[in-house]
């Protein structure tokens with residue numbers, strides 16, 4: 299099963315290929331191409347500006363807000379070509395994948411004009427202020443408050459697990475704005491500047507030495523009254539849109555990183571003989587089969603988008619998709635470690651040591667590094683948690699797709 303492309307889509311593919319060949323560092327397509335940590339840092343710093351010049355960030359957004367207004371199939375071709383070249387296609391995940399599409403869907407004209415261009419040109423970095431110490435899965439119980447004072451919201455409370463909070467310029471923040479309403483009804487979605495005296499960010503160090511997430515404390519922090527997205531006390535619906543974007547993945551290219559991993563595992567298993575163990579072979583085939591299911595399911599959802607039909611709502615699609623790939627990947631990384639054994643803990647050893655998808659050699663704290671494979675393993679443990687745990691995704695599927703009775707709620 300494969301896609302059929304129109305001649306104009308193939309012409310567009312040629313345009314992207316030639317742009318990539320011109321703009322990626324020399325030697326990028328050589329099989330043994332590697333970057334030093336310094337070169338990677340320089341590449342990462344300069345790449346968003348190049349993407350912006352090419353117009354590739356959020357290129358499916360309407361032209362009036364700075365996008366290229368690409369068709370669905372052009373968007374598919376764009377993702378395919380960047381995936382083929384293994385070139386990053388985003389400036390800031392929280393900006394271009396989460397809050398940008400949310401502002402497009404729910405924002406006022408003023409918000410679109412103020413924030414979307416800065417997301418597109420990669421100059422504004424964002425973080426997601428949803429989870430609190432006692433409000434993760436039960437997000438609607440959040441306690442951070444926002445109270446109007448003239449033309450500004452005054453914010454007090456604490457968020458946790460805020461990825462990239464220490465680099466962010468703005469936070470899309472869930473706050474309680476009506477304490478007397480039922481918990482889902484008194485929440486507002488605010489856009490809050492991070493660089494101000496009332497915001498304190500503290501990093502949380504993880505087992506692999508990185509400190510990507512933070513605790514964020516709001517102590518009389520402020521943002522303009524007009525920075526509420528989707529209306530006052532309507533934040534629960536808006537947040538669910540953001541979560542649906544977070545749980546989705548590219549329909550046609552999302553599976554590819556798993557194929558890359560599968561090849562690395564196969565190389566390791568062939569090299570050390572693990573491939574001859576029946577149980578390893580069985581687990582590898584299970585992984586490969588699931589990757590193909592992911593690919594075919596992506597094609598199915600693309601066909602239904604193109605045909606204008608929807609076999610399930612966006613929330614349910616995000617929930618099934620996220621639950622499937624994160625559980626699959628967690629098991630696959632356990633398999634990768636079982637195949638490689640204790641040597642998976644050694645840094646820069648064996649095939650693919652520096653190339654596990656989603657990791658890079660320069661990650662980690664000096665003096666406390668782990669191998670890229672271990673780093674990928676650790677991160678796979680978090681995938682069934684961020685964006686809503688697998689149990690929560692199962693609840694969504696049970697209640698919204700299968701129509702099962704709602705689980706009992708605690709008192710409001």
Ligand SMILES: Cc1cc2nc3c(=O)[nH]c(=O)nc-3n(C[C@H](O)[C@H](O)[C@H](O)COP(=O)(O)OP(=O)(O)OC[C@H]3O[C@@H](n4cnc5c(N)ncnc54)[C@H](O)[C@@H]3O)c2cc1C
Pocket residue numbers: 425426427428429430431432433434435436458459460461462511680681683684685686687688689690693705
């Ligand atoms: C890598 C990573 C990045 C993250 N980045 C961000 C971020 O940028 N911004 C942000 O706001 N948050 C972020 N989070 C937080 C994430 O959204 C929460 O960890 C997640 O929603 C779970 O909440 P919790 O940790 O409080 O666990 P809890 O809600 O306390 O859950 C504990 C356990 O109980 C289970 N459970 C809870 N309720 C139910 C139920 N009703 N039915 C069945 N089982 C249940 C859960 O599945 C879980 O196994 C991140 C998390 C990770 C791991």
